[in-house]
Amino acid sequence: MLDSDPTGNGAAHPAKGGDAETILEVTNIEVIYNHVILVLKGVSLTVPKGAIVALLGGNGAGKTTTLKAISNLLHSDRGEVTKGAIRYLGADVTELDPATLVQRGVIQVMEGRHCFEHLTVEDNLLTGAHTRSDGRGAIEADLDMVYTYFPRLKERRKSQAGYTSGGEQQMCAIGRALMSRPQTILLDEPSMGLAPQLVEQIFEIVKSVNENEGVTFLLAEQNTNVALRYAHYGYILESGRVVMDGPAAALRENPDVKEFYLGLSEEGRKSYRDVRSYRRRKRWLS
Amino acid sequence: MELLRNIFVTPFVDMVAAPDFLMQVVWEGLVSGVLYALIALGFVLIFRSSRIFNFAQGIMVVFAALTLVGLHEMGIPAWIAVAGTLGVMFALAWTVERVVLRPLVGQPDIILFMATIGITLFLIGFGETIFGGENKQMITAELGIPTGDFVLEPFGGLLILQHIDVTAVVVAGLLVVGLVAFLNYTRMGRAVRALGDDHQAALSVGISLQTIWVLVWFIAGVIALVTGIAWGSRAGVSFALEIIAYKALPVLMLGGLESITGAIVGGLLIGVLEKLFEIYWGAPLLGGNTESWFAFVLALTVLLFRPQGLFGEKIIERV
Ligand SMILES: Nc1ncnc2c1ncn2[C@@H]1O[C@H](COP(=O)(O)OP(=O)(O)OP(=O)(O)O)[C@@H](O)[C@H]1O
Ligand SMILES: [Mg+2]
Numbered sequence: 264m265l266d267s268d269p270t271g272n273g274a275a276h277p278a279k280g281g282d283a284e285t286i287l288e289v290t291n292i293e294v295i296y297n298h299v300i301l302v303l304k305g306v307s308l309t310v311p312k313g314a315i316v317a318l319l320g321g322n323g324a325g326k327t328t329t330l331k332a333i334s335n336l337l338h339s340d341r342g343e344v345t346k347g348a349i350r351y352l353g354a355d356v357t358e359l360d361p362a363t364l365v366q367r368g369v370i371q372v373m374e375g376r377h378c379f380e381h382l383t384v385e386d387n388l389l390t391g392a393h394t395r396s397d398g399r400g401a402i403e404a405d406l407d408m409v410y411t412y413f414p415r416l417k418e419r420r421k422s423q424a425g426y427t428s429g430g431e432q433q434m435c436a437i438g439r440a441l442m443s444r445p446q447t448i449l450l451d452e453p454s455m456g457l458a459p460q461l462v463e464q465i466f467e468i469v470k471s472v473n474e475n476e477g478v479t480f481l482l483a484e485q486n487t488n489v490a491l492r493y494a495h496y497g498y499i500l501e502s503g504r505v506v507m508d509g510p511a512a513a514l515r516e517n518p519d520v521k522e523f524y525l526g527l528s529e530e531g532r533k534s535y536r537d538v539r540s541y542r543r544r545k546r547w548l549s
Numbered sequence: 550m551e552l553l554r555n556i557f558v559t560p561f562v563d564m565v566a567a568p569d570f571l572m573q574v575v576w577e578g579l580v581s582g583v584l585y586a587l588i589a590l591g592f593v594l595i596f597r598s599s600r601i602f603n604f605a606q607g608i609m610v611v612f613a614a615l616t617l618v619g620l621h622e623m624g625i626p627a628w629i630a631v632a633g634t635l636g637v638m639f640a641l642a643w644t645v646e647r648v649v650l651r652p653l654v655g656q657p658d659i660i661l662f663m664a665t666i667g668i669t670l671f672l673i674g675f676g677e678t679i680f681g682g683e684n685k686q687m688i689t690a691e692l693g694i695p696t697g698d699f700v701l702e703p704f705g706g707l708l709i710l711q712h713i714d715v716t717a718v719v720v721a722g723l724l725v726v727g728l729v730a731f732l733n734y735t736r737m738g739r740a741v742r743a744l745g746d747d748h749q750a751a752l753s754v755g756i757s758l759q760t761i762w763v764l765v766w767f768i769a770g771v772i773a774l775v776t777g778i779a780w781g782s783r784a785g786v787s788f789a790l791e792i793i794a795y796k797a798l799p800v801l802m803l804g805g806l807e808s809i810t811g812a813i814v815g816g817l818l819i820g821v822l823e824k825l826f827e828i829y830w831g832a833p834l835l836g837g838n839t840e841s842w843f844a845f846v847l848a849l850t851v852l853l854f855r856p857q858g859l860f861g862e863k864i865i866e867r868v
Contacts, residue, residue: 339655339749365755377750379743390743393736394755439754 380425391442569706582820638770811860
């Protein structure tokens, strides 16, 4: 039922409609930190245009590293893509600097939000438009668009971002990314540290941005439950490898996923031996 | 008893007795203060956007002034020499970014600090080779800076404002206002502030570190040129000017390394206070020459009570 070949062809990744164009394709990338620490050991994934794709996995699985490899923010962490290729709309973007990528429509919302804390909320949003050259009017219009999605930000627009709540900062970070008029947002752990209700609210907004603005999302999440409810397709990472992938609905029903990532099990608790053999099996497959 | 009187009473009596003279002293202090503030702003911009304490700021003042005078000596008209000097300062900013900052990015702060000492020593040597080490005249008149003075008569007394000083205050003031407006209301200015808060986030929205670094080093160069002209007009152009630029250090200690308001207020405060102290306390009680150290003592005293400086940006910590 599940696609055991993560590099599989587009037809096996029906996000919306089944024959959507591929917008982002990561093929077998390896990432090394500090010249020695091999963290991604051949990760491949495909993101269809207009989809919400979830990248799941526990602490240290390599989700953030994968997103930063795509947005090319690895350099300042002394990381490097040493193998494989990243193609965006058919063009190789492995070597492009982040600014060029933002101009091409790919922007990352970093884990932990990273708002500019001494800037006001509105100035934060405006920095998102840094690479744009389509004039003040268009930028103002998008500011209004962001405020419509996040009315809370409009109320707080004159506050220093550092003094706003965690949820507001997450909204600010997403809003800032939207200000670049992106086609694709790489969203890293939007649920981190937020109350369940707020998480739900953020994901609802992600969903409506996806539907109304046609923005594609690749989102990294530890919160498998929420992510699989909103995503169309999911990849599960473990120790720098994709161990499983499939349509979100299928992943939700998969007994292994239920067991290990959703914390549910139909047959009661499995023994540690089973866990280990499961992991080994998945490694072999990937 | 006599001493206490000289410290706590006499100076104030003197101030009230001759208010026109007090105004003269405050004015002289403000003139230096505006220039201190300007130089401190140059430090703050570079520090905020790259976490580098730019030791070379002082020598950049000398270098800019020397280049201006040097170009003019070659027969280039004054205002074209100014444009040429701006070009040289831009080339310097670009080279520093390319040759020093870019390769060293991510290294510990102390390494970058050492690199700016390297830049300082290079500029001293290079400047001497090209322009010679002797004291030169600033081309004040050629630049059309008026050299007369205004004489005012407040309280029936006398207040003399030299045109050079008035020009310096006006130009420096405009530059400060322009810089603050640039930082607060322009796309690039916003990017400079953003970079100061969070490097990675700035990168993630497509702000280019390299562009911003060249920009802030160029701004520091423009500031260096303006201060070089202002001080050079009074003291002549030589490597001794560098010392004056380091007066910006106590300003930074007082105002905080990252605060723009701090640089401005700190600069004016130090300029005025050191002058007042020299005239009313230093000269009569200590035999004068207190201006060389007073600012540092003041700044150190403030640091004891407020390590982040008077205006150091509050570190935002969320619970
Ligand atoms: N700058 C770095 N230098 C060295 N190793 C790093 C660096 N950043 C991450 N790693 C290592 O890479 C591995 C993957 O980290 P990554 O941040 O991609 O995981 P993640 O899936 O995002 O985890 P989390 O859910 O905790 O955010 C971890 O083992 C981590 O220790
Ligand atoms: Mg992560």
